[in-house]
Structures are given as structure tokens and as C-alpha cells.
Amino acid sequence: MASLFPIISLLLVIVISLMVVRIATVALVLTGLSHQLAQFQARSAFTGAGFTTSESDKVTQHPVRRRIIMLLMLLGNAGIVTAVSSLMLSFVGSGEDAGANSWWLRGVTLIGGVAALWFVSQSVWVDRTINRLVEWALRRWTDLEIRDYSNLLHLSHGYTVVEMVVEPDDWLTQKDLGSLRLSEEGVLVLGVERTTGPYLGAPRGDTHLQPGDVVILYGPNEVLANLDEREAGAGGNWDHHRAVDKQLKTQAEQKKEDAEATAATAS
Incomplete structure (x- = not known):
């Protein structure tokens, strides 16, 4: 069972990463961005891709969106995935090799876990449910600016x-x-x-x-x-x-x- 700890921790980190991006996407939508643009900007900031597009001005010129993007960049650059995975994998490296069966079990667990996460992430019902929960939580415990008044008034x-x-x-x-x-x-x-x-x-x-x-x-x-x-x-x-x-x-x-x-x- 101990040999599965690194795989389980890796899957857990993936889930956390997906949730962070999902929460940021919903938060950006609440400020007036379309869902597609908000998702693109959230993923770009979290992964550090650094895409520069005309739509990026809508993010950089908005104070609330800037704070969301800066937090995403901080979490992404902190190397959460690498740090947690390396920490958990170090326990495996210190133990004895359990043989081919252990590698086979790890491979099946990893592939099965990733497949399950992929299936869940593609589910429309799960997507709507999570979005509603995240939106409710953000409205309940945050003070986001719901409308982008700069764009509404065509200030640019x-x-x-x-x-x-x-x-x-x-x-x-x-x-x-x-x-x-x-x-x-x-x-x-x-x-x-x-x-x-x-x-x-x-x-x-x-x-x-x-x-x-x-x-x-x-x-x-x-x-x-x-x-x-x-x-x-x-x-x-x-x-x-x-x-x-x-x-x-x-x-x-x-x-x-x-x-x-x-x-x-x-x-």
C-alpha cells in the first residue's frame, strides 16, 4: 500500500490544481469575462504560459482580475505539484523494490486515476455543479466586483x-x-x-x-x-x-x- 502513496498524492495534487483553476475561472467570470476567455486566462496564468493577447488588456486593466491572476501565478510558480510529488516519491525511493507486481499496480492506479479525473472533468453535470458551488462560495465569502465598468462604459x-x-x-x-x-x-x-x-x-x-x-x-x-x-x-x-x-x-x-x-x- 505504501508504494501507492506517490500515485495517490500525485492524483490529489492534480485535483487541487484543477480546482484552483476552476475557482479562478469562476471568479473571473463574476467580474464580467466570458467563460471561455476566463478559462484561457486562468490556465495561462497558473501554468506560466504567459500568453499575450488583446484580451489580456481586459485582465491587466481591471484591479480585481489582476489580483486573481497574480494569485494564480504565485501558486503556479510555487511548484506545488513538483514539491508534493517529490516529497511523496522520496518515501518510495528509500524503501525496497517490491518487484514487477508493484510497478504494474502503480501503472494501473495512475492510468485509472487519470482516466477517472478526465471522465469527471468532461461531465457536464459535474461541471455545472462545481461551477454553482464555487460561484455560491465566492459570492458568499468574497467581495468581487461583479461588473467590469471600464468595459461597460467603453473607457478605452x-x-x-x-x-x-x-x-x-x-x-x-x-x-x-x-x-x-x-x-x-x-x-x-x-x-x-x-x-x-x-x-x-x-x-x-x-x-x-x-x-x-x-x-x-x-x-x-x-x-x-x-x-x-x-x-x-x-x-x-x-x-x-x-x-x-x-x-x-x-x-x-x-x-x-x-x-x-x-x-x-x-x-
């Missing part, structure tokens, strides 16, 4: 979210959001954080901006950069009108492209 496609402090001489100061008409520039106000008072999420048009307020804005990079430097007065109003005209032209071009795409599809 010319759009961004910024926190802008309202200064006394800013174009924004002492005005209602409705009168600013920021939406006409393609800018959405997500929230207003005041030095005194509660946080205002999705503020209404009658929200009055005061010096010291922190405004959370979403929109094109260029427009937000101009808005941050826009000063009160006629110059600021002129910048606003130019930004509105540019947004109208952008929307007209987009409508034209959509109409051409629709016509091409219909034909």
Missing part, C-alpha cells in the same frame, strides 16, 4: 470618468445642472459630492453647483479636458457652444453611418 474608446472639483472661477460654479446643458456636449453627470451634505447620485437638473463640490462626469476625453479648464464668462460660454456644435456633427455622422449600414444590410 475615447471616453472616461473623471472627478472634477468646482473652483470659484470655473464656468460650472453657481449654476444649475439644467442650465449648463452638459448633455448637449455629450457629458453625463453621474454624481455630485459635497463637502457638507449627502452624496447626490444621478443629480437632477435643479442641482446647484457650488465651489468645493466634486462632480463625477462621464464623457469624451477631449470635452472633459476642455470643461476642466473652462473659466466663467463669455469665453466659457463660447467653448460650450463650440463643444455643442461638435457633438451635433458627431451625432449626424453617426446617424449617417448607421443609415448606410442599415441600407447595406437590407440590400
Whole structure:
């Protein structure tokens, strides 16, 4: 029986490795990745393959996903499989050779164990059951970011979210959001954080901006950069009108492209 300890330990390490990759895959899926991409990235990180693809940016730019990948790399580089296997195999090396029967038994046990693991890993029912258990456990005992807001908001496609402090001489100061008409520039106000008072999420048009307020804005990079430097007065109003005209032209071009795409599809 002692001769089977290395084989049993090796199979146990394989099971643990598969479970680690499975847990990481489900965790990545919970952050918004597709299951196929999450599985690929988890296996790559655990084995140290180091694949560099365009999809890898979705992992490296997301703080929660980075932590998952870093943990996988740490576990993989720790050499768990080699360390545990070598430790258990050392007991066999110190004993006497039990003969051909012992080697035959080890071979059958190893092949049978690997085959059983392969069969279990290919079972759809087992796969769904394990995924549900892992997902439940992760939701129950972890605080994963469920959605990838960076990709949902297309922050890498010319759009961004910024926190802008309202200064006394800013174009924004002492005005209602409705009168600013920021939406006409393609800018959405997500929230207003005041030095005194509660946080205002999705503020209404009658929200009055005061010096010291922190405004959370979403929109094109260029427009937000101009808005941050826009000063009160006629110059600021002129910048606003130019930004509105540019947004109208952008929307007209987009409508034209959509109409051409629709016509091409219909034909």
C-alpha cells in the first residue's frame, strides 16, 4: 500500500490544481469575462504560459482580475505539484523494490486515476455543479466586483470618468445642472459630492453647483479636458457652444453611418 502513496498524492495534487483553476475561472467570470476567455486566462496564468493577447488588456486593466491572476501565478510558480510529488516519491525511493507486481499496480492506479479525473472533468453535470458551488462560495465569502465598468462604459474608446472639483472661477460654479446643458456636449453627470451634505447620485437638473463640490462626469476625453479648464464668462460660454456644435456633427455622422449600414444590410 505504501508504494501507492506517490500515485495517490500525485492524483490529489492534480485535483487541487484543477480546482484552483476552476475557482479562478469562476471568479473571473463574476467580474464580467466570458467563460471561455476566463478559462484561457486562468490556465495561462497558473501554468506560466504567459500568453499575450488583446484580451489580456481586459485582465491587466481591471484591479480585481489582476489580483486573481497574480494569485494564480504565485501558486503556479510555487511548484506545488513538483514539491508534493517529490516529497511523496522520496518515501518510495528509500524503501525496497517490491518487484514487477508493484510497478504494474502503480501503472494501473495512475492510468485509472487519470482516466477517472478526465471522465469527471468532461461531465457536464459535474461541471455545472462545481461551477454553482464555487460561484455560491465566492459570492458568499468574497467581495468581487461583479461588473467590469471600464468595459461597460467603453473607457478605452475615447471616453472616461473623471472627478472634477468646482473652483470659484470655473464656468460650472453657481449654476444649475439644467442650465449648463452638459448633455448637449455629450457629458453625463453621474454624481455630485459635497463637502457638507449627502452624496447626490444621478443629480437632477435643479442641482446647484457650488465651489468645493466634486462632480463625477462621464464623457469624451477631449470635452472633459476642455470643461476642466473652462473659466466663467463669455469665453466659457463660447467653448460650450463650440463643444455643442461638435457633438451635433458627431451625432449626424453617426446617424449617417448607421443609415448606410442599415441600407447595406437590407440590400
